[in-house]
Amino acid sequence: MTESEQLAERFERHRAHLRTVAYGMLGSLNEVDDAVQEAWVRLNRTGARGVENLGGWLTMVVARVCLDMLRSRKLRCEEPMGFYLPEPVVTSVEGGDPEQEALLADSVGLAMLVVLETLTPAERLAYVLHDMFGVPFEKIAPLVGRSPAAARQQASRARRRIKSMAPEPERDLSRQRTAVDAFFAAARAGDFERLLTLLHPEVVLRADHDPAAVVPSGATEVHGARTVARKALFFSPLVPHTHPVLVNGDVGALVAPRGEPFSLMAFTVHAGRIVEICVYADRDRLRRLGITSPSILGGADHQEEMQGPSPVRR
Structure with missing residues (x-):
């Protein structure tokens, strides 16, 4: 197996996780695949030498790509009525789509995604990375160009809005x-x-x-x-x-x-x-x-x- 093939194989081990991160950030299935593909392009270009935690490195790359995509979306003002309806993950009641089920495993409900769309890109990134995936604020801060304390405040604001706007769904x-x-x-x-x-x-x-x-x-x-x-x-x-x-x-x-x-x-x-x-x-x-x-x-x-x-x- 060539070095390039080994790198591709390592990347594929993280693809499901990266899609889930991107979906929480973007709420758009087409953009999710674009963000993950961009992460692969950057990895393939730079290689993984010197990267101790490839999964963590890729998570940060995907987050940065998603942040840029969110900011671009805000500038375009894609929804004139003031809200963007996230793209849902649809599965059969019997299951059977492993890729979609993997995306749902650690993902969020539609009601939550609707509220996430009301956040600023930086607030959304801080909340998704920290509250959903446990990324420390020290690593989030450089992505949003703020101090760790400021990144913590952004996640806190997002958390309060979610608590006030997103109804807790029945789980049964x-x-x-x-x-x-x-x-x-x-x-x-x-x-x-x-x-x-x-x-x-x-x-x-x-x-x-x-x-x-x-x-x-x-x-x-x-x-x-x-x-x-x-x-x-x-x-x-x-x-x-x-x-x-x-x-x-x-x-x-x-x-x-x-x-x-x-x-x-x-x-x-x-x-x-x-x-x-x-x-x-x-x-x-x-x-x-x-x-x-x-x-x-x-x-x-x-x-x-x-x-x-x-x-x-x-």
Whole structure:
């Protein structure tokens, strides 16, 4: 084996970890792969001689690349409505995609990612590296151009915002599914009052595209149980065509009439009620997410597939 091949083999041992770091930083699967590839380019160019901890070195390289990408994204102001809906990791309820499951192993939920998008790039880097991956502030400080004490403060600010904005999701998938099943059943029955009991009064619905708009529109965000319930009733004819999936490890649904993906729904459940719904309805984005495979779609409709016990998320 050549020296180059040995280096590539060593890099591959860290790829899953590096993808998880990049996903926490970026919330974009395409950008994740770009960041990890850039780390490989830099390693291949410089070599690993003198690097005692290759995994730690690569983590810092990926973090720096991600920081630059976040800053560039902020400058471009990609979301005119003021928020960026992170790209979800979608898996079948039966599993079977080792690469996606590896990404989820140490990753974060969608509700957390939504809040991470509200942080400054430096705050996000400090929080993700320290709180999620245990990187000391002495190593984080040079990346953000601050002292270790200042980097600690950035992570602390991020932590406070996350605590105030990100609802703690229900971890038991069977309880999540009970709430989501009831939501779809009430929508299909046209039971507005029942929907109100299943939705938190301050529920938030975010969508990357409004499929009901006559003219194509961008990202939208609506608040309140009554508004969200009315939207659920509007789309109730699609309920029979929903298929269960896992979105960042939590219960979700793929709406696919005649097997053609129409939208992806991700739910955050807290204390038995739905507190957040993220809807992905942009056709190009659904295609990029790669959720059209038979392993995701399955062969039955939601009402048939969602029956039976569910595993407990640990």
